[in-house]
Each structure stands twice: as structure tokens, then as C-alpha cells.
Amino acid sequence: MKKLFAIVCAMIVALGASAQVYQGKVAAGINVVYGSYTESFGIGARFQYVPYDQLRGVAEFDYFTGHKGRNMCDININAEYVIPIKTDVLYIYPIVGLNYSISSHKVEDEDHKVSKVESNHVGLNLGAGLEYEINDHFAATAEYRHTIIRKIDQGVFALGINYKF
Numbered sequence: 001m002k003k004l005f006a007i008v009c010a011m012i013v014a015l016g017a018s019a020q021v022y023q024g025k026v027a028a029g030i031n032v033v034y035g036s037y038t039e040s041f042g043i044g045a046r047f048q049y050v051p052y053d054q055l056r057g058v059a060e061f062d063y064f065t066g067h068k069g070r071n072m073c074d075i076n077i078n079a080e081y082v083i084p085i086k087t088d089v090l091y092i093y094p095i096v097g098l099n100y101s102i103s104s105h106k107v108e109d110e111d112h113k114v115s116k117v118e119s120n121h122v123g124l125n126l127g128a129g130l131e132y133e134i135n136d137h138f139a140a141t142a143e144y145r146h147t148i149i150r151k152i153d154q155g156v157f158a159l160g161i162n163y164k165f
Contacts, residue, residue: 025049025050025051026047026048026049026050026164026165027047027048027139027162027163027164027165028045028046028047028048028162028163028165029045029046029048029139029141029160029161029162029163030043030044030045030046030160030161031043031044031045031046031060031062031141031158031159031160032044032158032159032160033062033064033156033157033158034156034157034158035062035064035072035154035155035156036154036155036156037070037072037103037152037153037154037155038064038065038066038067038070038071038072038103038154039067039068039070040064040065040066040067040070041064041065042062042063042064042065042072043062043063044060044061044062044063044158044160045060045061046058046059046060046061046160046162047059047060048080048162054081054082054083055079055080055081055082056079056080056082057077057078057079057080058076058077058078058079058080058095058097059075059076059077060074060075060076060077060078061073061074061075061076062074062076062156062158068105069105069106070103070104070105071103071104071105072101072102072103072104072154073101073102074099074100074101074147074156075099075100075101076097076098076099076100076125076145076147077097077098078095078096078097078098078125078145079095079096079097080093080094080095080129081093081094082131088133089132089133090130090131090132090133091130091131091132091133092128092129092130092131093128093129093130093131094127094128095125095126095127095128095129095143095145096124096125096126097124097125098122098123098124098125099121099122099123099124099125099147099149100120100121100122100123101120101121101122101123101147101149101152101154102118102119102120103118103119103120103121103152104116104117104118104119105117119151121149121150121151121152122149123147123148123149123150123152124147124148125145125146125147125148126145126146126148127143127144127145127146127156128143128144129141129142129143129144129145129158130142130143131162136164137163137164137165138161138162138163138164139161139162139164140159140160140161140162141158141159141160141161141162142158142159142160143157143158143160144156144157144158145158
């Protein structure tokens with residue numbers, strides 16, 4: 001698990017280092033998220049890079065606070081195809097990508113001893129989003145992403161703000 005986490009972090013850093021030379025094609029932002037599996041709110045961070053006019057790559061990290069003893073964090077690598085609805089102001093985009101989730105929950109045995117069980121999962125992201133450009137540097141987003149994992153399916157609702165470099 002540590003090796004996979006290190007590889008994903010290295011990919012995000014490499015993407016960021018190569019993307020920073022392109023003015024106007026890079027954005028970073030924060031999200032408030034709600035997960036249906038964890039039944040809790042969380043916070044997220046995202047980095048996006050636009051290699052082509054309407055196609056962008058997005059790296060995201062979301063952390064869901066504990067509810068009913070469940071915690072979860074997600075690392076997502078997504079592709080989004082941006083479609084203008086109203087020129088230069090409002091956009092819609094489908095989302096497809098990969099997810100790596102780390103979930104933990106507390107288990108109590110018959111002796112009332114509490115232990116923490118952690119599991120890691122790889123899944124697929126499918127969803128859609130809406131982006132409204134506030135000005136040249138800021139954009140507000142609303143999106144829904146469904147993460148399909150073998151034992152855990154989670155719908156994630158996100159509201160966020162992005163700063164475009």
C-alpha cells in the first residue's frame with residue numbers, strides 16, 4: 001500500500017511540475033464533499049491540468065470524517081471533457097477515472113475490545129460536473145462522482161472553488 005501511495009504522489013508531483021509552465025491551463029482548488037458510504041462530510045483538494053482545449057486531467061484527494069466509526073480517504077485520477085453551455089461562463093463535464101480508497105472502521109469483539117480494521121480498494125469513477133467561471137482566475141464547481149469498488153460503492157457530492165493560474 002505504501003508503494004502505491006508513493007507512486008500516486010510522485011505522479012501528482014510530476015504532473016504539477018510539468019504543468020506549471022503553461023499559463024492559464026492549470027488550476028488548484030478545494031472542495032467540500034459528502035460521501036454516501038461514509039454518510040459523512042469531508043474536505044478535498046484538487047489539481048487540474050488542461051493538455052488540450054476541452055480535455056483536462058484532475059488529481060484529487062478527499063478525506064471523509066468519521067461517522068459510525070468509519071473513516072475514508074480517496075485518491076482520484078480523473079479525465080474531464082469540458083463542454084461549454086454558455087460561452088466562457090458555464091460548462092458541463094463528464095468524469096471518468098480511477099480511484100484508490102483507504103477505509104477504516106472500528107470493530108468491537110465479544111470482550112468489548114475495540115480494534116481498527118483498515119482496507120484498501122481500487123475502483124472506477126464515473127460522474128458529471130458543472131463549472132461556473134466567476135472571473136478570469138476563480139471558478140465554482142458542483143459535481144457528482146460515483147465510485148465503483150468491489151465491496152464499497154460510494155456516491156460523492158462535491159462543491160468547490162478553483163483558482164486558475
